Amino acid sequence: MLGAINDIGFYRELMRRGIAEYLAVPTTARDLLAAVTGSLIDPDAPPAARSIAFMASRGGAGASTVAHNVAWQLSQTFEEEVALVDMDITYGTAALAFNVEPTQTIDQVLADTGRLDDVLLERFLLEVDDNLRLLAAPASVQAEEHNLTGPLDPLLELLRRRSAFVVLDIPHRWAPWVKQLLTDVDEIVITGVLDLAGLRDTRNLVEYLREQRGPEAPVRVALNHEGAYRKSELSPKDFEGALGTAPDLVLAHDAGLFGQAANNGQMIAQANARSRAAEGLRDLAITVSGRQPAEARRKGLALNVEFLNRFKRSA
Numbered sequence: 001m002l003g004a005i006n007d008i009g010f011y012r013e014l015m016r017r018g019i020a021e022y023l024a025v026p027t028t029a030r031d032l033l034a035a036v037t038g039s040l041i042d043p044d045a046p047p048a049a050r051s052i053a054f055m056a057s058r059g060g061a062g063a064s065t066v067a068h069n070v071a072w073q074l075s076q077t078f079e080e081e082v083a084l085v086d087m088d089i090t091y092g093t094a095a096l097a098f099n100v101e102p103t104q105t106i107d108q109v110l111a112d113t114g115r116l117d118d119v120l121l122e123r124f125l126l127e128v129d130d131n132l133r134l135l136a137a138p139a140s141v142q143a144e145e146h147n148l149t150g151p152l153d154p155l156l157e158l159l160r161r162r163s164a165f166v167v168l169d170i171p172h173r174w175a176p177w178v179k180q181l182l183t184d185v186d187e188i189v190i191t192g193v194l195d196l197a198g199l200r201d202t203r204n205l206v207e208y209l210r211e212q213r214g215p216e217a218p219v220r221v222a223l224n225h226e227g228a229y230r231k232s233e234l235s236p237k238d239f240e241g242a243l244g245t246a247p248d249l250v251l252a253h254d255a256g257l258f259g260q261a262a263n264n265g266q267m268i269a270q271a272n273a274r275s276r277a278a279e280g281l282r283d284l285a286i287t288v289s290g291r292q293p294a295e296a297r298r299k300g301l302a303l304n305v306e307f308l309n310r311f312k313r314s315a
Contacts, residue, residue, distance in 0.1 A: 002027065013216045017186065017290060018050065049160035051185040052288050055170040055178070056192070057202040062224040063191035064088070064169050065258070066249070066281070068097045070189070071167040072267040073285035075131035077293050080164035083125065085135045088171035089144070092137025098128050099265020102136035107143050109135065110151040121158050133163070152177060165289065183212050187288040189220040189248070194233040203242045220248040220288060228253035249284045251277050 001014060006024040014022050021035040054067035064086075071084040086094035086106065095102050104124045109116065125133040137143075159166045168185065170178055182188055188209060192202035202221065209219045221243060223236055240246045254277060261271040269278040286293060 002032075009216070016217075049163050049166050050187065050288075050290055051156070051160065051166045051168065052187040052189070053168040053170055053181055053185040054189045054191065055182065055205075056172045057190050057205050058193060058198055059172045061172075061191045061193045061198070062251070063172070063189075063222075064093050064097070066189060066191050066222050066224070066251075066284075067167055067169040068094060069267050069269070069281045070285045070288065071165070072128075072132060073269065073282050074165050074167070074289060075129065076269075077282065077285060078164065078289065078291065079131055081131055081133060081162065082165045082167060083133045083135065083159045083163040084128075084167045084169065085159070086137040086169050088137050088139075088169065090137075090139065090141060091171070092139045092169070094134055094169060095126075095136040095139065097262065097265065097267075098132075098134060100126055100128060100134065100136075102126050102134070105138040105143075106135050107138050109155060113151045113154045116154055116158065118158060118162065121155075121162075135159075152181070179212075182209055186217075186290070187220065188213075188217075189222055189284070189288065191222045191224055192239070193225050194223055194235070194239070195229070196234065199234055199239060199242055202239065206243055220284070221245075222249040222251065222284065223247045224251045225253045226250050248287060249280050251280060 001019050001022045002025050003022065004025055011022055023031060023035055052070070054063045054070070056063035068084065071082050074080075075082040084094060086092035089107055106124075109121070109124050125135055128134050156166065168181065170181060190202060190205055190209075192198045206219050206221065213219070221239065223239060226233070226236070236247050236250050254275075257268065257272055257275060257277060260266075261268050264271065268275065268281060272278060
């Protein structure tokens with residue numbers, strides 16, 4: 001990337017987002033060539049995959065539903081591999097959501113990460129479609145959740161090397177490994193509900209994460225079940241006032257649409273691509289991706305070419 005800003009904080013943020021190198025203009029052809037070749041051959045260059053964590057501020061808020069739909073939208077929009085990791089060992093729902101039956105699950109992967117490599121990981125990842133891979137949870141009360149901080153590191157490193165996006169569906173609990181993940185990932189989406197306890201818990205979690213991650217790493221907020229209790233619920237404006245920023249997604253309560261999708265093993269856009277929920281989930285996916293879809297890039301390129309042609313003619 002080339003730019004006019006010469007600031008170390010800006011440079012570090014670009015590195016955190018996966019940019020291989022940043023050069024302040026003006027620069028020379030020799031410097032540009034060195035930067036390109038250096039980033040291609042550097043084995044220690046940061047991974048290109050973008051890690052995105054989803055967590056509820058309260059149990060039952062629907063964070064898993066948002067995570068599954070955003071992961072699917074990313075795979076459809078960018079047509080690159082997305083790895084969805086269901087980290088709720090006991091009650092994970094990702095396999096149910098996509099109507100698949102896993103034979104191997106995340107607890108088996110974490111049991112011995114010392115021997116984990118690309119070949120072994122490939123066996124554990126379930127192919128949902130051409131671009132979406134799922135590492136499912138056992139969803140069994142007999143499965144035990146151990147301290148996951150250490151074992152997670154090699155797994156996530158391998159996933160970030162092979163996939164364009166790594167989506168983490170994190171259970172609603174406050175453990176050391178959860179805190180570490182929420183600090184380290186590129187993007188966080190907190191899902192809340194529009195009641196007083198939901199406002200309190202969402203604000204507490206967002207404020208904590210903002211302090212830990214710094215102002216350059218935004219914390220996204222999704223609000224679910226809007227309109228379910230019209231006479232008693234709070235409004236998105238109430239959350240905006242408490243959080244200091246508008247929610248990134250507001251999902252209206254639609255038992256028919258969400259129930260149909262869940263019962264058929266579909267995502268919301270598969271059940272009704274024109275629904276407001278599908279549009280909102282797609283917009284959120286693009287926001288957390290840190291990219292533009294291919295059609296938007298092509299449109300932008302066409303506009304730039306047209307502008308240059310007009311400039312040449314006027315000159």
